[in-house]
């Protein structure tokens with residue numbers, strides 16, 4: 028069984044007198060930094076001049092160029108986009124690390140695929156929330172937390188796990204649950220989850236359902252409500268109590284269709300595709316492809332992003348959401 032930790036397993040005193048540099052102030056950077064500060068920890072932000080710098084300053088943080096923030100800190104949490112971490116690490120972080128520092132990540136990509144090789148005289152740990160950064164902040168403000176994984180890559184000081192648990196508590200994760208894993212397991216499962224199910228799988232399934240209905244002559248607004256809007260309501264029930272709770276709430280007709288037609292839609296070829304996707308993650312092919320894509324200015328990433336932004340479901344979705352007062356921005 029995986030080792031699990033809760034609120035009482037973490038000792039916040041481990042972080043007393045320590046400065047945490049959160050490098051990057053995007054989705055995770057902002058959520059984690061605000062939560063840590065509200066939990067009573069000392070946080071500085073490392074950035075380059077630009078939009079995030081201004082945002083972090085407006086949020087009341089002391090913001091420094093990355094190299095300066097690293098010099099001030101005992102714990103350096105790298106929350107830059109994975110594809111930029113290696114370059115910033117080599118030029119601004121590594122030259123300013125000192126013995127006994129703790130280098131942190133929220134995803135194991137750069138360590139697991141060898142893009143960052145830290146010096147041996149520091150701790151290297153991971154606290155990886157299992158949810159988007161905006162939810163890390165929102166749930167913390169609600170008095171709850173997003174679960175997280177912790178992993179230890181190097182334990183030079185002997186305190187690496189205690190620091191990971193105190194940090195996890197600082198961002199609210201121990202209010203939910205913290206699971207112990209390895210950098211390899213987190214990296215491979217996280218990439219698989221986002222590619223095959225959470226992001227890639229779900230958006231492709233929605234598009235396939237929408238296009239099938241629209242191509243058959245049904246109204247696009249109707250198709251949108253059916254395969255996208257209602258999806259959240261169904262997923263909320265699965266999230267609360269699994270398939271059983273969801274199936275308790277739907278009609279018997281829906282349940283019969285679910286049980287007999289679902290496996291036809293997600294058939295053996297989908298299982299084979301998922302296995303292929305997982306293999307490309309495990310053998311490093313996906314990581315290599317993604318790093319090379321960035322070296323040539325992301326032609327595939329940009330073209331595919333644009334195509335999806337222009338997809339009919341996005342236009343119809345904006346129009347349908349506009350009709351519903353609950354989506355009006357406050």
Ligand SMILES: NC(=O)C1=CN([C@@H]2O[C@H](COP(=O)(O)OP(=O)(O)OC[C@H]3O[C@@H](n4cnc5c(N)ncnc54)[C@H](OP(=O)(O)O)[C@@H]3O)[C@@H](O)[C@H]2O)C=CC1
Nearest residue numbers: 051052053054055074075077078079106107133134159160
């Ligand atoms: N997004 C999520 O919810 C999750 C992310 N993670 C992991 O967390 C890490 C951060 O991801 P995420 O929060 O999505 O990142 P974002 O893309 O949201 O944040 C990017 C931040 O990094 C800054 N930045 C980018 N390049 C540089 C640079 N060269 N020098 C200094 N600052 C720079 C940006 O500032 P600027 O405004 O100047 O561009 C911005 O503040 C990744 O390892 C990711 O895998 C893990 C779990 C969930």
Ligand SMILES: CC[C@](O)(C(C)=O)C(=O)O
Nearest residue numbers: 157158159217221225226
């Ligand atoms: C599901 C995408 C994610 O892995 C996440 C929010 O957990 C990410 O990398 O953003």
Ligand SMILES: [Mg+2]
Nearest residue numbers: 157158217221
């Ligand atoms: Mg994830």
Ligand SMILES: [Mg+2]
Nearest residue numbers: 134217218221
């Ligand atoms: Mg991820």
